Amino acid sequence: MKNIKTKNGKKMLLKLGVVSIYAVICSVVMATNVFAADDPIAVVNNLSNFIFGLIRAVGMIILGFGVVQVGMSLKSHDPTQRANGIMTLAGGTVITFAKEILTLITGGQ
Known part of the structure; x- marks a missing residue:
């Protein structure tokens, strides 16, 4: 019984060591230099x-999901699903062009 516990303990210690080495390697490899920019507005x-x-x-x-939803509603002749699909299309369009919409609202600034 004692032999089984020591084998499990050694396996756990080995796994902990491998994970620790992997974490150190990842932190060294993924380290990048960060330089300050000249213009903070550009950042x-x-x-x-x-x-x-x-x-x-x-x-x-x-x-894209809205297009699929409208297509499926046309196939199944379901008016509530069609309404939901059209609303999803409208919401997706607004979200897609949010930057342009905000630029128009703020006057191009």
Whole structure:
């Protein structure tokens, strides 16, 4: 019985060592240098463009789902599903073009 416990303990210690080594290797390999930008406004604009790119991607996914939903409603002749599909299409369109809509509202700034 004692022999089984020591084997399990050694296996657990070996797994812990492998995980620790893997964590150290990942932290060394994935380390990147971060340099300060000359213009802080450029950094904010880059972040804004990145975030709006993510929002646009989500909007495109919702837009695609809306197209599928409308197509399925036309096949099944279900008016409530068709209404939901059209609402999803409208919401996906608004989310996809959110940056352009905000630019129009704020006057291009």
